[in-house]
Every structure is written in structure tokens, then in C-alpha cells.
Amino acid sequence: MKSEITISELAKLMNVSVHQIRYFEEKGILQPAYTDTNQYRKYGMDQVYELARILLLRKLEVPVQSIKACMTSYSADQQRQLLHHSLQDIEAELQRLQELQQFILKVLHEEQSFSLQPNQFQVKKRDLTFLTRFIELDSHTRLDAARLAEEAGRVPNLFESDIHYLYDGSNTVTLYLESQTSGEVSLPKGDYLSLQCLIHEEELEHLIEHFFDYAAAQSFPLQGPLVVIERSYLSLFSPHQLHYELQALITPPANPDGRG
DNA sequence: ATTCTAACA
DNA sequence: TGTTAGCA
Numbered sequence: 001m002k003s004e005i006t007i008s009e010l011a012k013l014m015n016v017s018v019h020q021i022r023y024f025e026e027k028g029i030l031q032p033a034y035t036d037t038n039q040y041r042k043y044g045m046d047q048v049y050e051l052a053r054i055l056l057l058r059k060l061e062v063p064v065q066s067i068k069a070c071m072t073s074y075s076a077d078q079q080r081q082l083l084h085h086s087l088q089d090i091e092a093e094l095q096r097l098q099e100l101q102q103f104i105l106k107v108l109h110e111e112q113s114f115s116l117q118p119n120q121f122q123v124k125k126r127d128l129t130f131l132t133r134f135i136e137l138d139s140h141t142r143l144d145a146a147r148l149a150e151e152a153g154r155v156p157n158l159f160e161s162d163i164h165y166l167y168d169g170s171n172t173v174t175l176y177l178e179s180q181t182s183g184e185v186s187l188p189k190g191d192y193l194s195l196q197c198l199i200h201e202e203e204l205e206h207l208i209e210h211f212f213d214y215a216a217a218q219s220f221p222l223q224g225p226l227v228v229i230e231r232s233y234l235s236l237f238s239p240h241q242l243h244y245e246l247q248a249l250i251t252p253p254a255n256p257d258g259r260g
Numbered sequence: 261a262t263t264c265t266a267a268c269a
Numbered sequence: 270t271g272t273t274a275g276c277a
Contacts (some may be wrong), residue, residue, distance in 0.1 A: 019264085019271065
């Protein structure tokens with residue numbers, strides 16, 4: 001009575017596909033115990049343990065190619081290095097997923113904040129924010145794809161960012177990105193008049209006029225530059241429209257010690 | 261019924 | 270990686 005098993009039995013035992021076992025053989029990392037006269041592959045306990053080792057390395061994201069060298073001619077030190085490399089990859093992946101998680105939470109938060117108060121003026125508290133300069137534009141120059149392609153390469157995940165436009169009264173508009181620690185410009189902590197809308201880009205000028213009209217009518221003393229925040233990622237919920245939030249400081253700047 | 265190889269998406 | 274075809 002033969003104690004070896006067929007490829008499908010091995011596949012079921014180890015929870016992998018038959019194809020994958022043949023693939024390992026093709027790559028030279030798992031040979032059958034023997035092949036029957038009918039060309040059927042047969043596997044014994046040695047192969048079971050061998051496959052378990054292979055699958056463990058695969059779990060650690062060691063590439064099939066490396067597994068071959070690893071099991072034939074690697075020193076213990078090289079094996080350690082292989083595992084360290086896998087560990088680094090996994091840490092990078094973990095960080096990627098955490099950043100993705102943060103982004104999703106941000107989208108949900110911003111979307112809810114908008115859906116609760118759409119197209120309405122509000123007064124919002126803002127913490128001190130630093131901005132780093134990104135692109136400068138002439139007042140009425142459109143930002144075109146070519147210009148964006150020149151400048152945007154160095155900014156990863158640009159379209160997952162809150163892009164800040166500062167209208168400071170001069171004839172240039174500057175695009176900024178938020179920065180936690182420092183930047184060329186800071187927005188002071190304080191109360192900001194806020195209006196957020198989903199509109200088409202060409203309606204932005206009109207929206208800005210509306211914002212200033214309202215502020216004047218309500219006698220809000222606008223203290224600083226107009227801040228326009230573009231959150232293009234909120235277009236997830238409404239294609240062909242862009243989310244803008246207009247803000248302007250309405251309280252006097254805080255004391256230098258920040259404890260006004 | 262199961263496995264084989266080979267080629268393809 | 271999964272799927273398919275034609276074969277033993």
C-alpha cells in the first residue's frame with residue numbers, strides 16, 4: 001500500500017490550488033516524491049513539509065524566485081536578510097494602508113461636515129495652520145494641465161489634499177498645501193466665516209462675489225486674505241463638480257503667545 | 261473521474 | 270493566477 005498522495009489531495013491538504021503546486025515544480029522549488037507510470041505526480045510527507053515551508057515564505061512575501069535560491073544555497077545570514085527585506089516591505093505596506101485609512105476617514109468626515117451644512121454660511125473655529133507654497137498664478141490665468149504637470153510631480157497624492165488658494169488682494173493667486181509643522185505662510189487661529197459649495201469651476205468667481213457680498217451685508221469684519229480650499233476628492237460623491245470652501249478670518253489675530 | 265501539458269487572458 | 274482544451 002502506497003502512502004503517497006495525488007496532487008489534488010496535496011492541494012486540498014495545504015489549501016492551495018493544484019495549479020500552484022505545478023507552478024512551484026516548474027520553478028524548481030518543489031519536486032514530487034516520484035511520478036507514476038501514468039505521469040501522475042505523487043507526494044509524501046517530505047513534500048508536505050517542504051510545501052509548508054514554501055507557503056510560509058510566500059506568506060512572508062518572499063518571491064518564488066528567491067525561495068528557490070533560499071532553500072538551495074543561502075547562508076543563515078542571507079536567509080535572515082531575506083526575512084528582513086520582507087519585513088521592510090510589510091512595514092511599508094502597513095504604512096500605506098494606514099495612510100489610506102486616514103484618507104478615508106478624512107473623506108467621510110469632510111463629506112458629512114458638508115452634507116450637514118451645504119451651501120450655508122457658518123462661523124468656524126480654525127487652529128493655527130501652516131501652508132507651503134505650491135504654485136503661483138496670475139490672477140485670472142487658468143491653471144492648465146501642462147503647468148500642473150510641471151509642478152505637481154513632487155507632490156504625492158495631490159488630489160487627496162486640501163489645496164488652499166490665497167487671494168490676498170494682489171494680482172497673484174497662490175496655491176498652498178497644508179503642513180503640520182511649518183511653511184511660508186500661516187493662517188492664524190481664530191473664527192472664520194465659512195461657506196462650502198459643490199460647483200463647477202467657472203462658478204467660483206461668482207461664489208467669491210457672493211461671499212464678499214454676504215460678509216459686507218452682515219458687517220463681518222474680514223481680517224485676512226480670502227482662503228479658498230479645494231477638496232477635489234469630495235467629487236467622489238458628485239462627479240463633474242468640485243468642492244470649494246471659502247474662508248476668511250473675522251476675529252482679530254491672536255496674541256503672539258497664542259493664548260488669546 | 262482525475263491528471264497531464266500547453267497556451268492564453 | 271485561473272481557465273481552458275485535448276489527451277491518457
